[in-house]
Amino acid sequence: MGIKKVGLNRNIKPQSLAEKIFFLDFMKGLKTTIKHLFRKVITVDFPYEVVEPAPRFRGVHGLRNVDGTEKDDFNAWVKKLKIKPPEKGETRCIACKFCQAACPVPEIFVIKAKKLDVPKDHPHHGLKVLDQFDMDLGKCMFCGLCTLACPTVCIIHTDIYDISTYTRRGWILNKEQLSQIADDFIARRGKEKYDEKSEWPDYQKLWNDTDTARAKAWDNNPPQFGPNYVDQN
């Protein structure tokens, strides 16, 4: 750890006659800019060409449905919280409100469960089902604390980032909308982000390295992913 003095050699001489006449300083800078003139385009033509967000990208939330990739303790959680065992296609949410507890702005969530109205001899008597799950994304910071708290990997972040609406009302999503978002996302990019137990796998990549739009932004010289350093010996 040393000290390095900068600016010792400032060397500010007055301009010589040649420099004044031929704008030599000016030419030096222009050399660099003209070099750039012949380079390939690096900007992305946005609405027609989209950079695919990274798998870890934290966009609009979604509520995952039961699809056979739950964690092994999913049924134990359902039993513990006295939730009606969900069928395939029903929400994974068990109304434990861990997301709300973890959230720095808990008023984002309105989560309610209701008791099923079934006769006494019905197997689902006394069990609950998720009734309401509203999120106000206008208050959300997208910090990701809720997704890390969810014991059933129900609430997730998708790769959707364009959520502008004309009114604040448009940012309030209910459980049907959130489920739809998650279903779409899992169908689109679920394999990339989650393994068969809904966990982030080791093979999860920094980003999709075959994305041509992103390659453009990297000077048309995108980095090559080597072997995973976790496995490298």
Place this chain on the structure above:
Amino acid sequence: MQNHLCWIDEEKLKEIKNKFPEISIEKFPNATFIYISKERLKDLLKSLKDEFGFKMFIDFTCVDYPESENRFLGVYFLINPKDKQRVGVKCWATNETLPTITDLWKGAKWAEREAYDMFGVRFEGHENLVRMFLWEGYPYYPLRKDFPREGYKTEYLPSLNERNKDYPAHNYDPNHTPLPTLEDLERTQKARIKKKAQMVLNWGPLHPGTHGTIWFIFDMEGEEIKQCDIILGQLHRGIEKLAEELTYTQFIPYTDRMDYISALCSQVAYVNTVEKLLKVEPPPKAKWIRTMMCELQRINSHLLWLGTYALDIGALTIFLYTFREREKLMDIIEGIAGIRLNSSYIRIGGVSKDLPEGALDVIRHFIKDFPEKLKEYETILTKNRVWIRRNVNIGVITEEDVYQYGLTGVVARASGVPYDIRALQPTDAYDKVDFEIPLGTVGDCYDRYLVRMEEMRQSLNIIKQCVEELEKLKDDKYLATENPYVLPTLEEVYLSIESMVKDFNLRIYGEQAPEEEIYLSGENPRGELGFYVVSKGDGKPYRIKIRSGAFYNLQIFTELIKGRTVADAVVLLGSLDPVVGETDR
């Protein structure tokens, strides 16, 4: 003489005790405070400054103890740059007043104004004690404990609730807290400076040259600025107040939103403070990741600075070139942390997730690429005649100014003061990496430019070492989950019932920190970002004071601009590089 910055030693304390027998000393593992009565405060501070070498002013704040007899406690932080020691001085504000120390350190001017604004503590002898962030005529003092977090909702605004019936949730309260009216703003402006010269020129708050929402008032005689003041607070969100009702983990996303250009550095500075308080030791891999991410963020921040600074002076192309490189860094940060800007990646006890596949490859690619681009910027700028004319000998800051105003970061280093927290008080892996501290010689805008350019090179060097090290630590843990204060990962919650109980307790009740006080800082690209945390043994902090580098660095602007023209104001502001998210908090 030790190498690292630490708290005041016994020897000095004994000497002070001999001189001021009435003092009492309060010692914490990571902070030492001297209690003094209000009458003798000025004498003690003067003696600390002149005799004991604590000549650098770092921070001043108040803490509200409503149950106590004298309600407000003023806390001063000073640094002895020669012996590398810190000291805290505490003094009860009897009758809600304290003597001003602006005659000892000019940098205390804004800090005292902030304390007056937030707590209502008045300072006897202060030259112009007006509000710092809020407007004149605002009736409350928001950081007092009896002020509710939501404020007092007195304005009726029913239009916010016009919505369909099918959204039963999330109805907004029709009553809102008041906003300043035009008359209020006029009163605020008039209270700041007394017009002496020809005309008063307003610059900002919504001017692209002000890099955010800073409102400058220039009192001008022709082209020349005679006096100047700055109105801050357009981005004031009361983060310190919010912190008092959040757990230590929940506050991490808020630290991103202070200095949003270098969010990762703020997170690391905050998390390091809390880890010291909770006595959590992150695993080595997490430390190396943090150091690497911090340096990536530093390059990112300096690139944004370079682009906008050159843009202000008129070199438009540089802006395009730096943003091209910055975009790559943003991509890397997005891939690793999840979000480009406010990444909220660091956790107490480590980092939230391990590096994904390909992260190190991409960073290596960037390191290989970047020096060439840096050379490109320097070809265009460093010897450019316009650049030199606009930068050299503008805004010269002397070493004395650095101590007087508590300037830190690049601004201090460009004036030749080797004040770099990374070297003085190494956290994370900074004690294991090798880097040089660039120092300026004159202290003008040109030096600040050169120092920042050199810093980018040094950061690159640090990242290189981190990548090499992280390749060795491939299978290590990234989160010290065995510690009782660290949130377990989802896998662990699934595997053991103890983890589940721990997870539940930490989320609901927060990290039960010991009853302690701590001050620790990190080297942000904008200067020293310090966190003074007062813990009362609950899961939530009693008070967090954020010592923002940009806030103190901006303060000297009003002095440097005197006698110069408006054109220089743009250059000067650009070279001080404040971020409004951090100055206002």
